[in-house]
Amino acid sequence: MITLGIDIGSTTSKCILLRDGKEIIGKSLLVGGMGTDSPKKAMDTVLKECEITPEDVARTIVTGYGRKNFEFGDGEVSELTCHGLGGRFVFPELRSVIDIGGQDAKVIVLSESGRMSNFVMNDKCAAGTGRFLDVMATILQMDIGDFDACAAKSSDPASISSTCTVFAESEVISQLANGVKREDLIAGICSSVAARVSALARRAGVMPMVCMSGGVAKNGAVRRALSESLDMEIAVDPLAQYFGAIGAALYAYRQAIK
């Protein structure tokens, strides 16, 4: 039996095709989230690549920020439920998910049995989210994908005293003008995001095993700073961006076999 999970975020759309609730047979990720045609395209892409027709799919569940506005699913489930389910699918021992997305950050804590036991979210302030990194990448005229390698060269990370994205932006501009090295600035920028998110994680009662999901999980510099700040190892997996979609596909499977 094949089920489909679709996770429509604020900036990306992800799909997972699951066979018998056990095996991931296909995945797709497109830039563009709610309000764009990316969710539909991501769905078409994964079906096409796996040579599966919509009729072959037993059930489709939609999750994420944009789940209410998508007409091609059989139902929708909150992203919190899906992140827990998807996280446990990848890491059976998982207790905490730190998800830093394009414009929010959330920390989900799971009970031993895998149910969500706590949840803390910031979707009001751009600091400590991917948006903070975007703003800084624009100033530095760099690709966020290069932050990691660049920060690794830093021997003296810049200290950025403002938490606020807007004030931190001015600080970075003036430090840049004062000759502070790019790599030190980027290391400081990544630490700033980590500091903000680790406060959120502590508030949620983060506990090991911890993994990161969301677009920022790929950023090793943020991950290392977060790991240091929390004094916990933080796992990451190429599938981390798909937790929501995996969870949705699993949920679809459990409903379908009922």
Place this chain on the structure above:
Amino acid sequence: MITLGIDIGSTTSKCILLRDGKEIIGKSLLVGGMGTDSPKKAMDTVLKECEITPEDVARTIVTGYGRKNFEFGDGEVSELTCHGLGGRFVFPELRSVIDIGGQDAKVIVLSESGRMSNFVMNDKCAAGTGRFLDVMATILQMDIGDFDACAAKSSDPASISSTCTVFAESEVISQLANGVKREDLIAGICSSVAARVSALARRAGVMPMVCMSGGVAKNGAVRRALSESLDMEIAVDPLAQYFGAIGAALYAYRQAIK
């Protein structure tokens, strides 16, 4: 006897020359605050314009954000004390000062006798400060000085759902692209600042008579929105930007006659 008060803010420097603790005989305001040569220039300007030599000044008191780094004063006093003193000098019945500056906002509540009884400040978040207006002025390619007249033309103020400056910036950009009128956007922007500051004011226990000080006091659209939101009249005076400097000059006078 002549005393001098200097208020060094984050974005402007203000000076007041006071005769006998009663009469303002000169004032100056220069763009450029802490870390620039504006404080010294503002001092030289007001002395020169009034044809007063430094030797004629009995005492000079410095206040404001940058007061610790200015070497030409005889002493320094917190801006809170000075705003209270200066506010009462202009409005003898004053109980609350709402000061929206270039990058912070503060609400000072005075007792009946004029002492500070409460104080709430935001200097961490650009929302609800002059910086929010600056960011928006840049997007709209407008001068902040024109906001007031432009907002007055609005018949249908735009609603801006994000409080965060960064997220609100994106909202304004997309509303602009969707053809929302400039005047409606500006009215919405001013309301956003007012909403943020009125929450601060309520937290401080704001009570009449209220006046606005700081650079944003000149912005009638913010003031009107704030007045509506608090359901209180809000006085403003051309001297409102000088409260800190007036207070410092008064303080200098009181010390000098001791």
